[in-house]
Amino acid sequence: MCRDSITSNISERDTYGVAMSRIETSSDIGKLVHSKRKELGLTYKEAAGLCGVGVRFWSELERGKSSLHLGKVLFVLMRLGLDLQVEGRV
Amino acid sequence: MCRDSITSNISERDTYGVAMSRIETSSDIGKLVHSKRKELGLTYKEAAGLCGVGVRFWSELERGKSSLHLGKVLFVLMRLGLDLQVEGRV
DNA sequence: GTTCCTTAATCCCGTACGGGAAAAATCATA
């Protein structure tokens, strides 16, 4: 289910087993985080602990809550090895 | 100043005048938003209006405040034509 | 220096984030 969502978002820049997924909403981020956590075989508690956040936050993050604090989310992404890139005209 | 920061973050994927900038912190996002706003020749008030947020939020966004609400920030990025991508191993 | 424009800080106030624990709900498996 979550893995299928990732697949559908893979861009043409797909190289060497690296995928680029488009992010527009907090829900997109939630799906990615969910997928990554599953991939790492972690429970909420373990993942949250790894990233220094609470289980409650993690639960809301994966369910795509939009009012989460930006910095916490970015930190989690970084800890999970999910590299954020912004593409825009120079 | 801000434009220089963008330049230093340009990745090898730079093609057809499109730049990819790495995002790790809310400060990175602030710099990007600032740069884009300048590029568009907008004041805080105008830019905020375009994105349906208040001036106060905009000011905090550009100054890299980490506790801003994720969804609002993502919406602004989208409105500014800044495409977010996540890169991670499939 | 003065003036004007822009950005940053402050204020009021209602709403709400998030830690951590506990309870409830859901899921997976035997």
Place this chain on the structure above:
DNA sequence: TATGATTTTTCCCGTACGGGATTAAGGAAC
């Protein structure tokens, strides 16, 4: 179905987001 594990919800509470207005500060131009 029962059981155990996991996820979701709820609770308490201190802190704080963000709209919009106002004030303060900063910068550019003359």
